[in-house]
Amino acid sequence: MEIIEKCILNLKKNRFNVEFFENSKEFKDYILYNLPRSKSIGFGGSMTLEEIELYELLVKIGVDVSWHWRSPYPESTKERALNSDYYFSSANAITVDGKIINMDGTGNRVANLFYHHEKVFIVCGVNKIVENEELAKERIAKIAAPMNTKRLNLNTPCTISGHCSDCNSQDRICNIYSVISKNTKADINVFIINENLGF
Helix, strand or coil: CHHHHHHHHHHHHCCCEEEEECCHHHHHHHHHHHCCCCCCEEECCCHHHHHHCHHHHHHHCCCCEECHHHCCCHHHHHHHHHCCCEEEECCCEEECCCCEEEEECCCHHHHHCCCCCCEEEEEEEHHHEECCHHHHHHHHHHHHHHHHHHHHCCCCHHHHHCCCCCCCCCCCCCCEEEEECCCCCCCEEEEEECCCCCC
C-alpha cells in the first residue's frame, strides 16, 4: 500500500487529479453520481474499461459514448471519440514518481490523452503501478504488448515468444511511446482501482 500512496502523492504533485477506489464497483458508483449525462464520451482501446464494463454502464444510462471496439465503423467512431467532450482510457504503466506511460500502435489513444478534450480520465488497476520509467518500458515489453498482440492475433514475434524483440513487423503495435509528466490543459484525471485490471 505504501507504493500506491507514494504514487498518488506524486501524481498530485504533478498536478493530476487523483481518485482511489477499493474496487471497480466503487469506481462505477462514483462515475454514476458525478458524470454529467449531457457530455459526449470517447473511449480509447482498453482492456481495463472492457473488464469493468464501463461502456455498457454508460450506454444504459443514456450517455453518448463513442468506442471503436463496439462499432461496425471503427475509423469514423475514432473520429467521433476525438471530438468528444470527455475521454476515457487507461495507461500501460504509472510510475511511482507520478508519470503516465503508454505505448501505442497508431497514436489515436495517446493523442487523445493530452489534447483537445475538456476532461481526460485515465482508469488503472494497481497492477499498472511500477517503480520507474525503465520498469514501465519493461512492463510494456513483457506484459502489455505481447498480451495485446495475442489478443488481436497479430503476426509479430512477441505473439509467439511473449516478449518484445523490437521487431519491424507490419503488425507491430509498439510504434508511439508517450510520457505525460505533468497535467496539461486537458485536465487529466487519474482513477486508480485497487484491483488487477487490464494488461
